Amino acid sequence: MTTAGTAHETTTRTGPAAARQHSLREHNLELVARAVFEGPEPLSRAGVAAATGLARATVSTLVDQLVAARLVRELPAVTGGRAGRPAVPLVPAPRSVVGLGLEVNVDYLGARVLDLTGDVVVDRVVPGALHDSDPAVVLRRLGELAREVSDGVAASGMTVAGARLALPGLVDPRTGLLEVAPNLGWSTLDPVPPLGLGDLPVRIANEAKLAALAELAGGSDVAAPDSFVFVSGDVGIGAAIVVDRALFLGERGWNGEIGHVVVDPAGPRCSCGAFGCLEQYAGKEAMMRAAGLPTDAPLAALVALLTERDAAARGGSGVVARAGSAAAALPAGRALGSALADFVNLLDVSTIVLGGAYTELLPWLRADVEAVLADRVLAAPFVDLEVRAAQAGPQAALTGGAREVLRAVLADPAAWV
Amino acid sequence: MTTAGTAHETTTRTGPAAARQHSLREHNLELVARAVFEGPEPLSRAGVAAATGLARATVSTLVDQLVAARLVRELPAVTGGRAGRPAVPLVPAPRSVVGLGLEVNVDYLGARVLDLTGDVVVDRVVPGALHDSDPAVVLRRLGELAREVSDGVAASGMTVAGARLALPGLVDPRTGLLEVAPNLGWSTLDPVPPLGLGDLPVRIANEAKLAALAELAGGSDVAAPDSFVFVSGDVGIGAAIVVDRALFLGERGWNGEIGHVVVDPAGPRCSCGAFGCLEQYAGKEAMMRAAGLPTDAPLAALVALLTERDAAARGGSGVVARAGSAAAALPAGRALGSALADFVNLLDVSTIVLGGAYTELLPWLRADVEAVLADRVLAAPFVDLEVRAAQAGPQAALTGGAREVLRAVLADPAAWV
Numbered sequence: 001m002t003t004a005g006t007a008h009e010t011t012t013r014t015g016p017a018a019a020r021q022h023s024l025r026e027h028n029l030e031l032v033a034r035a036v037f038e039g040p041e042p043l044s045r046a047g048v049a050a051a052t053g054l055a056r057a058t059v060s061t062l063v064d065q066l067v068a069a070r071l072v073r074e075l076p077a078v079t080g081g082r083a084g085r086p087a088v089p090l091v092p093a094p095r096s097v098v099g100l101g102l103e104v105n106v107d108y109l110g111a112r113v114l115d116l117t118g119d120v121v122v123d124r125v126v127p128g129a130l131h132d133s134d135p136a137v138v139l140r141r142l143g144e145l146a147r148e149v150s151d152g153v154a155a156s157g158m159t160v161a162g163a164r165l166a167l168p169g170l171v172d173p174r175t176g177l178l179e180v181a182p183n184l185g186w187s188t189l190d191p192v193p194p195l196g197l198g199d200l201p202v203r204i205a206n207e208a209k210l211a212a213l214a215e216l217a218g219g220s221d222v223a224a225p226d227s228f229v230f231v232s233g234d235v236g237i238g239a240a241i242v243v244d245r246a247l248f249l250g251e252r253g254w255n256g257e258i259g260h261v262v263v264d265p266a267g268p269r270c271s272c273g274a275f276g277c278l279e280q281y282a283g284k285e286a287m288m289r290a291a292g293l294p295t296d297a298p299l300a301a302l303v304a305l306l307t308e309r310d311a312a313a314r315g316g317s318g319v320v321a322r323a324g325s326a327a328a329a330l331p332a333g334r335a336l337g338s339a340l341a342d343f344v345n346l347l348d349v350s351t352i353v354l355g356g357a358y359t360e361l362l363p364w365l366r367a368d369v370e371a372v373l374a375d376r377v378l379a380a381p382f383v384d385l386e387v388r389a390a391q392a393g394p395q396a397a398l399t400g401g402a403r404e405v406l407r408a409v410l411a412d413p414a415a416w417v
Numbered sequence: 418m419t420t421a422g423t424a425h426e427t428t429t430r431t432g433p434a435a436a437r438q439h440s441l442r443e444h445n446l447e448l449v450a451r452a453v454f455e456g457p458e459p460l461s462r463a464g465v466a467a468a469t470g471l472a473r474a475t476v477s478t479l480v481d482q483l484v485a486a487r488l489v490r491e492l493p494a495v496t497g498g499r500a501g502r503p504a505v506p507l508v509p510a511p512r513s514v515v516g517l518g519l520e521v522n523v524d525y526l527g528a529r530v531l532d533l534t535g536d537v538v539v540d541r542v543v544p545g546a547l548h549d550s551d552p553a554v555v556l557r558r559l560g561e562l563a564r565e566v567s568d569g570v571a572a573s574g575m576t577v578a579g580a581r582l583a584l585p586g587l588v589d590p591r592t593g594l595l596e597v598a599p600n601l602g603w604s605t606l607d608p609v610p611p612l613g614l615g616d617l618p619v620r621i622a623n624e625a626k627l628a629a630l631a632e633l634a635g636g637s638d639v640a641a642p643d644s645f646v647f648v649s650g651d652v653g654i655g656a657a658i659v660v661d662r663a664l665f666l667g668e669r670g671w672n673g674e675i676g677h678v679v680v681d682p683a684g685p686r687c688s689c690g691a692f693g694c695l696e697q698y699a700g701k702e703a704m705m706r707a708a709g710l711p712t713d714a715p716l717a718a719l720v721a722l723l724t725e726r727d728a729a730a731r732g733g734s735g736v737v738a739r740a741g742s743a744a745a746a747l748p749a750g751r752a753l754g755s756a757l758a759d760f761v762n763l764l765d766v767s768t769i770v771l772g773g774a775y776t777e778l779l780p781w782l783r784a785d786v787e788a789v790l791a792d793r794v795l796a797a798p799f800v801d802l803e804v805r806a807a808q809a810g811p812q813a814a815l816t817g818g819a820r821e822v823l824r825a826v827l828a829d830p831a832a833w834v
Contacts, residue, residue: 170796179799227668239763250765251644254796257762262755262793264682274758274793338679341691342759345674346656348667376679376691379587379671382596 026414028054032062033413036072037116042089063090069416070096070159071116071409092116097416098153099405100163100200101398102146104191105207106130106183106235107284107296109142111149112398113160116406118217121158122149125395129296131235132185139194146197161409161416162201164401165191166210168236170254176204182271183236183279208238208256209247210400211355214392216245217403228351229343230390231258232397233336233358235284236271241347259283261339281335284357290331299357306330306364333365337372344377344385355390362389443831445471449479450830453489454533459506480507486833487513487576488533488826509533514833515570516822517580517617518815519563521608522624523547523600523652524701524713526559528566529815530577533823535634538575539566542812546713548652549602553611560612567617578826578833579618581818582608583627585653587671593621599688600653600696625655625673626664627817628772631809633662634820645768646760647807648675649814650753650775652701653688658764676700678756698752701774707748716774723747723781750782754789761794761802772807779806 035043035051043051049059066072073093077086094117103110109128113121124145130138142165150160169181180187192202212230224242231239237259241248249255259279260272267276280286285295291302340352354362369387374380392399409416452460452468460468466476483489490510494503511534520527526545530538541562547555559582567577586598597604609619629647641659648656654676658665666672676696677689684693697703702712710718757769771779786804791797809816826833 170799172799180795182795251767252765252796252800254800255763255765257795260762260793260795261759262679265680265755266683272793272795338682342678343763345677346672346760346763348669348672350668376677376689378597378599378674378677378689379669382587382589383669383671 026412028052028058029062029065029413029417030411032059033066033071033410036063036066036090037092037410042075042091044087044089046087048090065417066413069413071413071416092118094119095121095156095158097161097406097409098158099402099409100146100150100160101166101210101401101403101405102142102163102195102202103166103207103395103397103401104130104138104142104184105166105168105395105397108395109138109145110395110398111142111145112395112402113149113153113158114399114402114406115158116409118403120399121153123398124149125398127298130184135184135186135189135191136194138184139191140196143195143197146195150197150200160200162203162405163197164210164404165195165202165204166207166397166401167191167204168207168234168238170257171204171206173205173253178204181236185271205401205404206238206240206253206256207397208232208355209240209249209253210404211390211392211396212240212242212247212353212400214396214400214403215353215355215390216242217392217400224353224391225351227349228353229256229340229347229349230353230355231336231340231358232356232390233282233284233354233361234356235279237279237283237356239343241349258339258343261342263335263338278335278339282332282339287330287332287357287361299360303360306361330361330364330368332361333368334372336365337369338376340369340387341373341376344373344379348379350383351386351388353388353390355392355396359389359394362387443829445469445475446479446482446830446834447828449476450483450488450827453480453483453507454509454827459492459508461504461506463504465507482834483830484510486830488830488833509535511536512538512573512575514578514823514826515575516819516826517563517567517577518583518627518818518820518822519559519580519612519619520583520624520812520814520818521547521555521559521601522583522585522812522814525812526555526562527812527815528559528562529812529819530566530570530575531816531819531823532575533826535820537816538570540815541566542815544715547601552601552603552606552608555601556608556611557613560614563612563614567614577617579620579822580614581627581821582612582619582621583624583814583818584608584621585624585651585655587674588621588623590622590670595621598653602688622818622821623655623657623670623673624814625649625772626657626666626670627821628807628809628813629657629659629664629770629817631813631817631820632770632772632807633659634809634817641770641808642768644766645770646673646757646764646766647770647772648753648757648775649773649807650699650701650771650778651773652696654696654700654773656760658766675756675760678759680752680755695752695756699749699756704747704749704774704778716777720777723778747778747781747785749778750785751789753782754786755793757786757804758790758793761790761796765796767800768803768805770805770807772809772813776806776811779804 031052035048045060049056070093072090075089077088079086095115098113098115101112108125110125112123115121167178170179211232215224226245227243239256239258260277263278263281264276268280270277270280288295288297448469452465462477466473487510489507492506494505496503512532515530515532518529525542527542529540532538584595587596628649632641643662644660656673656675677694680695680698681693685697686692687694687697705712705714
């Protein structure tokens with residue numbers, strides 16, 4: 001099995017001697033770039049030298065290269081209290097090199113561009129009903145959206161470094177094939193050519209894995225712990241296991257398929273062919289059905305309904321707890337708790353981060369999830385199990401994908417110099 | 418979370434300078450010991466020097482120390498084809514320093530001694546019915562058994578280096594406490610003092626984890642792969658996750674609790690308090706009940722019954738497959754398949770090793786387990802899932818425990834010199 005983040009692009013070398021020299025410069029460039037990008041405060045060239053242990057002159061040359069490559073930007077010089085040359089703070093360059101996150105999910109297509117500062121430059125999410133859809137048609141549409149978005153940012157002078165396509169299914173990183181996405185009804189295909197994105201490097205990845213990476217990357221007030229299980233609940237339900245801030249991928253990256261964990265063997269048939277899978281209770285469409293809404297209703301409709309029922313239940317007395325109304329309106333909670341209890345019993349994790357639709361629904365899920373975890377997790381009396389809402393916002397796989405592209409840029413800045 | 422083997426004993430250092438010198442000698446001793454113990458063929462001193470890169474004179478001194486410490490034994494010298502001093506083959510010393518594996522399980526107590534060659538020197542397994550037992554009484558009995566066994570080997574001139582106690586429950590390695598063992602009815606206790614084994618270093622560990630290590634250690638014709646899930650089926654059912662030949666322990670080593678994975682939420686109440694856990698279908702007592710045998714009948718009785726039914730089913734025609742009779746006699750197969758499918762969906766492993774009672778029962782379980790895996794594992798069409806019998810023999814946790822003691826000796830041979 002593999003514990004690793006997403007693999008990075010590699011560049012070709014010309015020979016052993018050249019490689020050694022090339023890679024020393026590359027290595028130093030990466031060190032300098034990391035110092036600028038990961039420091040809590042903007043550093044000057046002197047600060048980078050101190051942080052990396054490299055000579056001032058070397059740092060200066062490398063910083064110049066990163067500035068010329070538009071990865072790093074110099075802020076106006078500030079004069080310190082002491083005598084000497086004023087320091088030039090270095091920061092990630094805004095609106096220059098950018099990453100493109102793409103996603104096909106069962107109820108939307110999306111494209112999101114992030115720049116090196118972490119800012120969202122463009123965000124396009126197009127609702128759709130993509131059950132049992134024609135991959136050629138859907139991917140062509142997503143390709144058009146992606147071209148629109150990248151033409152737009154290119155026209156503003158930005159460079160799209162690459163794209164990550166998030167898919168709700170089993171993705172084989174070795175072959176670049178999507179093996180199966182039960183809710184889309186897609187199987188064994190290479191989704192990149194139909195996008196028609198020409199020379200733009202596009203890689204594919206599982207939706208929940210990219211969303212978990214978005215969670216790790218921060219940009220939130222409440223930092224994720226170093227190890228957690230991330231569960232992304234949409235029409236399908238996927239999960240990712242994060243150990244020491246890296247994805248734990250199992251043998252092929254096909255782990256975390258919590259949507260197909262048994263909740264009740266006598267339950268309804270799932271899109272995967274088996275019976276009583278979690279998705280049939282706690283997938284978005286199952287939750288809509290249970291609430292008496294159309295399966296393709298927007299999440300906001302479910303939230304509005306649950307809020308309304310809460311208000312009605314409070315009625316005159318005003319003291320009916322949300323937990324009380326949750327089980328009736330959203331039986332998903334107990335099913336999700338059951339599958340999560342299996343996960344915790346098998347894996348021994350203590351933090352569960354709920355993303356996708358679950359983030360907004362957590363107030364109506366929490367009491368049931370926590371009650372079932374307390375009942376079913378053998379170690380529950382000895383562990384502080386924490387269930388928390390994801391922080392990375394909606395369609396987090398788009399953010400995670402764009403960030404992965406930029407992470408690859410920073411892991412090999414020499415390719416941009 | 419932690420990926421690691423069982424921690425090793427450490428020795429006290431007297432100060433930084435002393436530590437540095439001490440640890441260089443220790444390190445070299447360990448290198449030499451490993452060369453002798455892990456080589457495919459017996460090495461001479463010259464061979465050890467070649468294998469380790471250490472100087473001949475250094476190797477000779479260290480080998481002399483290992484021989485004096487009775488960790489290594491010299492075989493009679495053999496004269497090679499060429500002129501020169503005859504070579505003295507070095508091998509692990511038999512019947513000298515030994516490890517003691519101890520176990521409390523729901524239906525037996527055990528003590529097993531292994532020597533450095535991997536031979537079983539003594540093996541004592543005492544059947545018992547230890548449901549809801551008094552830990553003080555049971556541990557005193559196990560302590561008596563352990564003393565008997567270690568007095569015996571000591572009388573034959575062997576030295577017991579330490580003991581590992583395997584327990585069917587959640588063991589906290591930081592505190593040395595058993596937190597809970599549902600089938601024994603034990604909770605939060607330190608099981609070492611009641612053993613009354615005086616100065617003998619005793620550590621505790623989860624039964625399935627030690628049994629998985631026994632599997633890894635080899636001693637079998639069919640080697641385990643580097644990564645697999647090991648499931649130990651007795652009255653309770655535990656599992657261990659092995660990644661790249663090391664235990665993957667989760668945050669506290671409390672993973673692999675497959676016995677409490679949901680098979681059917683409408684199922685019977687489990688010893689853990691929850692309903693429909695795997696143990697209620699595929700634990701040893703559940704299997705005995707399903708076959709119409711007393712719950713405390715020996716495994717051999719169940720095997721005999723299943724064999725007999727097969728013969729009867731074959732009747733005149735002689736061609737009824739075992740698979741046909743399995744589901745009727747042993748409904749455990751489908752339940753086990755369901756929990757294993759959850760495990761594979763969540764973890765992405767392709768080899769499942771079945772130990773404990775499952776090893777002998779595999780002919781009657783395999784067809785159902787494989788059918789359910791094929792139905793429920795999302796990646797099943799793209800992966801060769803393999804279900805195989807454990808190779809380490811019955812009560813493998815005893816073997817794993819004794820081996821762990823010896824592994825600690827070899828990781829720090831200086832303590833014995």
